[in-house]
Amino acid sequence: MMNNRLLCVAAVVAGLSTTVAQAEPAKLDPAALITQNVIKDIRSFIDSDIVRLSIEAQNARLTDLKQSQIDALDKQWRAERENADKPLIAATLSNPLSVYLSRIQGRSLGLYAEIFVMDQNGLNVGQSSVTSDFWQGDEAKFQKTYNVSGDAVFIDEAEWDKGSKIWRGQVSFTVVDPQTKKSIGAVTVEMNLTELARRTTPGT
Numbered sequence: 001m002m003n004n005r006l007l008c009v010a011a012v013v014a015g016l017s018t019t020v021a022q023a024e025p026a027k028l029d030p031a032a033l034i035t036q037n038v039i040k041d042i043r044s045f046i047d048s049d050i051v052r053l054s055i056e057a058q059n060a061r062l063t064d065l066k067q068s069q070i071d072a073l074d075k076q077w078r079a080e081r082e083n084a085d086k087p088l089i090a091a092t093l094s095n096p097l098s099v100y101l102s103r104i105q106g107r108s109l110g111l112y113a114e115i116f117v118m119d120q121n122g123l124n125v126g127q128s129s130v131t132s133d134f135w136q137g138d139e140a141k142f143q144k145t146y147n148v149s150g151d152a153v154f155i156d157e158a159e160w161d162k163g164s165k166i167w168r169g170q171v172s173f174t175v176v177d178p179q180t181k182k183s184i185g186a187v188t189v190e191m192n193l194t195e196l197a198r199r200t201t202p203g204t
Contacts, residue, residue: 028193030155030169033200038191039153039171045104046175046187051117054097054126055175055185058119065121070135073123077134089130097126104128111199113168114190117175118142125185136188141172146186150176158193166194 045051073088080086092098101115105128116127122137136142144154156170172188 024160024165025167025194027160028158028167028169028197030158030171030191030193033193033196034155034169034171034191038196039173042171042187042189043173046117047178048100050097050100051126051175051187052177052184054095055117055119056177058123058125059184062119062121062123065123070121070123070137074133074135078132081130081132088134092124092127092134093130095126098128101126101128110192110195112189113166113192114188116188118146118186118188120146120183120185122146122186136186141170141188142186145172145174146183148174150174150181150183166192167197169193 076088080089097117101117105112105115112128114127114129114131116131116136117125118136119125122135122139122142124131124134124136140154140156145152151174153171153173156172158167158169160166161168168190170188170190172186174183175185175187176182177184
């Protein structure tokens with residue numbers, strides 16, 4: 001009897017594993033999907049006065065910021081995510097740049113899952129939704145763009161979103177002042193790769 005029960009449990013587990021495998025389609029390649037034309041479309045709304053002026057204003061306000069001060073801001077952001085009172089998050093999400101990015105995300109009809117712009121310290125300036133942290137300076141999206149060069153582009157690995165059942169992938173690049181050619185910040189756009197693949201497939 002015990003052996004039969006074990007066989008039944010094994011069968012159920014095997015069935016569940018098959019279901020999970022079927023729910024997660026083959027991994028998509030962000031580097032193949034996020035083409036120069038895709039990046040060009042993103043640059044068309046990032047190379048704007050509202051993005052540049054917002055970054056420059058925060059760079060001027062938070063210049064010469066010590067690492068301990070950056071860490072304190074990031075800690076405050078993380079704490080506010082769990083609290084009812086969210087002064088830093090509310091101030092960031094309600095600023096003109098965040099409103100602008102939220103509209104861009106909405107108009108993409110599901111193509112852009114998240115957009116956020118960073119300053120010279122890697123701190124968020126504006127964003128279309130609440131990020132898990134406020135400081136991105138310790139992550140590849142900032143270190144492989146702003147810290148590299150004015151024309152640096154970084155495409156991260158695809159990640160499976162179990163909740164939405166889509167593949168996501170981030171593309172980041174340095175934001176440059178068009179007049180001085182100086183790097184002033186960086187931007188990250190999280191793409192719905194499943195939707196991008198659908199739009200680039202003929203006949204869909």
